[in-house]
Amino acid sequence: MTSSVLLPPDLLEGLRALLGDRLSTSTAVCEHHGRDESIFAAMPPGAVAFARCADEVVAVVNLCREHRVPLVPYGAGSSLEGHTLAAQGGVTLNLQQMDQIVAIHDEDQTATVQPGVTRKALNAALRDKGLFFPIDPGADATIGGMCATRASGTNAVRYGTMRENVVNLTVVTADGQRVKTARRARKSAAGYDLTRLFVGSEGTLGVVVEATVKLHPLPESISAAVCAFHSIDAAVQAVVQTIQVGVPIARCEFVDRVAIRALNGYSKTGLPEQPHLFFEFHGSEAGVREQIELVQSIAGELGGEQFQWAHTPEERTRLWEARHNVYFAALQLRPGCRSVVTDVCVPISRLADCVNDTAADLQQSGLIAPMVGHVGDGNFHVQMLVDGDSAHEIEQAEALNARLVARALALDGTCTGEHGIGLHKQGFLLDELGDAPVALMRQIKHALDPHNLMNPGKIFAF
Structure with a gap:
C-alpha cells in the first residue's frame, strides 16, 4: 500500500x-x-x-x-x-542513517558528528577517553534533533543545555546551500551568532547535517541519592536552598508521589509514596563529600529522610533509568490512555510558588497527572493522562496546561523550558514574547525560507 x-x-x-x-x-x-x-x-x-x-x-x-x-x-x-x-x-x-562520528578532538574536548548519532552512541564512543557529552533529555534522541529543539535534561543545572554545548553546525538551508555557522574555537565574536540561530529553530530554517559539540571530563567521583519528603513544598524548598547556597549539584530532579507510584510499579523501585528528590554529585572525592554533607543538612532541616545512596555505576544507572522511564511508567497508571505532556520553567526563587499552585490545580482536576522536573534550573513537567477518545478530558487537560503556562508567565517564566513550541504552544509563544518579537522571527523565517517549505506550521503561523 x-x-x-x-x-x-x-x-x-x-x-x-x-x-x-x-x-x-x-x-x-x-x-x-x-x-x-x-x-x-x-x-x-x-x-x-x-x-x-x-x-x-x-x-x-x-x-x-x-x-x-x-x-x-x-x-x-x-x-x-x-x-x-x-x-x-x-x-x-x-536522518537516522547519517550516524557517523566524524571526529573526536580529545585535547579540545569537542566531537563532530552527523545528525543521526544518538547521545548514547556518542557517549559509548567516548567511554575510553575520559570524556562525556552531558546533555541528557531522557530519550535516546539524535544530536540533530537535540540541536533543533535546544534540548537539555537532567544535567542542565550544571552543564547547561544544547545552546551552551554546540560549537558549530553545518546546515543545508532552504535554497540548497551548505552553511557552516562557525569554526571550532570555543568562542567567537565574528558577526551574527548563526549557530544559536539554528539551535532551537525546530527544523524551520534548515536541515542540520553536522554538529560539533562540547565534551566534558568524566568526574573523579560521582555519587547519587534519593530522598523522601513529607510534602511537595518541603522538597522544592530543599532544591531552592541548595541552589541558593551554591552547591554545584550535577542533577536535581523532583518526582511527586503519583510519579513515585508509577515508578514503583514499572521499575520496581520500592520507594515510599511521597515526593522525592533525586540528586547526583560530581567532583573530587573531597568535593563530593562536602556537597553531600551540605545537601543532607538542608534536606534534614526540611524533613527530608530515608536518603538512599547509589555509589556504584550499576546502582546509579538503575536509579537514573528509573527516572528516565517515568513517562512510560506513568502510562501504566491508566492503560490505554494518551498523554498531554507540558513543561514550564520559572526563576528559581519562584519555583515553590509555581509547583505548589500547580499541584493544587491538578488535585482539583481529578485527572491522573504525575509531576516531575529538572527543578535545579526551575524546569518541571506535568503529564496528564487522558482518554484519547474523550473530547472533554482532552479539553480539561489543555485548560490545565493553559493555566500552568499563565502561572509561569506571571512569575516571569517561560511556556517551555525544553520541549519547544512545535504545533502545541504557538499561542503561548505570543503570550510570552508579544507580537513584535514573533514578527521578527517570521521575518527571519521568510528571509531564509521564502516559500515556507522547511517544516511549515511549526513555532508560528506563516
Missing part, C-alpha cells in the same frame, strides 16, 4: 533516482513518521526519504524546493510537541 497523501510524480521520480529503495511511500512507513509522543492525531507525509550523506540532503532539499513541496526533518521521533508531524504533507527526511 502507498500513502494517500499525493506528491508530484516528477518529484517522486527524482527522489527515487537519487535514493532508490531508500524512498518509501508505503502507508505503514508514512504513518510511523506522522506520529510522535504528542496528543495530536497522525499527520503522515506523502513520502519518507532516508538520507545517508549531506550531498543527498542537498539534493532532496533542491527537489522539494523545485516542486514547492514541504520538507520535514526527522530524527528519533521522540518529540512531545508535534515537531516532526507533516502538518502540511510533503516529504519527511529521515
Whole structure:
C-alpha cells in the first residue's frame, strides 16, 4: 500500500533516482513518521526519504524546493510537541542513517558528528577517553534533533543545555546551500551568532547535517541519592536552598508521589509514596563529600529522610533509568490512555510558588497527572493522562496546561523550558514574547525560507 497523501510524480521520480529503495511511500512507513509522543492525531507525509550523506540532503532539499513541496526533518521521533508531524504533507527526511562520528578532538574536548548519532552512541564512543557529552533529555534522541529543539535534561543545572554545548553546525538551508555557522574555537565574536540561530529553530530554517559539540571530563567521583519528603513544598524548598547556597549539584530532579507510584510499579523501585528528590554529585572525592554533607543538612532541616545512596555505576544507572522511564511508567497508571505532556520553567526563587499552585490545580482536576522536573534550573513537567477518545478530558487537560503556562508567565517564566513550541504552544509563544518579537522571527523565517517549505506550521503561523 502507498500513502494517500499525493506528491508530484516528477518529484517522486527524482527522489527515487537519487535514493532508490531508500524512498518509501508505503502507508505503514508514512504513518510511523506522522506520529510522535504528542496528543495530536497522525499527520503522515506523502513520502519518507532516508538520507545517508549531506550531498543527498542537498539534493532532496533542491527537489522539494523545485516542486514547492514541504520538507520535514526527522530524527528519533521522540518529540512531545508535534515537531516532526507533516502538518502540511510533503516529504519527511529521515536522518537516522547519517550516524557517523566524524571526529573526536580529545585535547579540545569537542566531537563532530552527523545528525543521526544518538547521545548514547556518542557517549559509548567516548567511554575510553575520559570524556562525556552531558546533555541528557531522557530519550535516546539524535544530536540533530537535540540541536533543533535546544534540548537539555537532567544535567542542565550544571552543564547547561544544547545552546551552551554546540560549537558549530553545518546546515543545508532552504535554497540548497551548505552553511557552516562557525569554526571550532570555543568562542567567537565574528558577526551574527548563526549557530544559536539554528539551535532551537525546530527544523524551520534548515536541515542540520553536522554538529560539533562540547565534551566534558568524566568526574573523579560521582555519587547519587534519593530522598523522601513529607510534602511537595518541603522538597522544592530543599532544591531552592541548595541552589541558593551554591552547591554545584550535577542533577536535581523532583518526582511527586503519583510519579513515585508509577515508578514503583514499572521499575520496581520500592520507594515510599511521597515526593522525592533525586540528586547526583560530581567532583573530587573531597568535593563530593562536602556537597553531600551540605545537601543532607538542608534536606534534614526540611524533613527530608530515608536518603538512599547509589555509589556504584550499576546502582546509579538503575536509579537514573528509573527516572528516565517515568513517562512510560506513568502510562501504566491508566492503560490505554494518551498523554498531554507540558513543561514550564520559572526563576528559581519562584519555583515553590509555581509547583505548589500547580499541584493544587491538578488535585482539583481529578485527572491522573504525575509531576516531575529538572527543578535545579526551575524546569518541571506535568503529564496528564487522558482518554484519547474523550473530547472533554482532552479539553480539561489543555485548560490545565493553559493555566500552568499563565502561572509561569506571571512569575516571569517561560511556556517551555525544553520541549519547544512545535504545533502545541504557538499561542503561548505570543503570550510570552508579544507580537513584535514573533514578527521578527517570521521575518527571519521568510528571509531564509521564502516559500515556507522547511517544516511549515511549526513555532508560528506563516
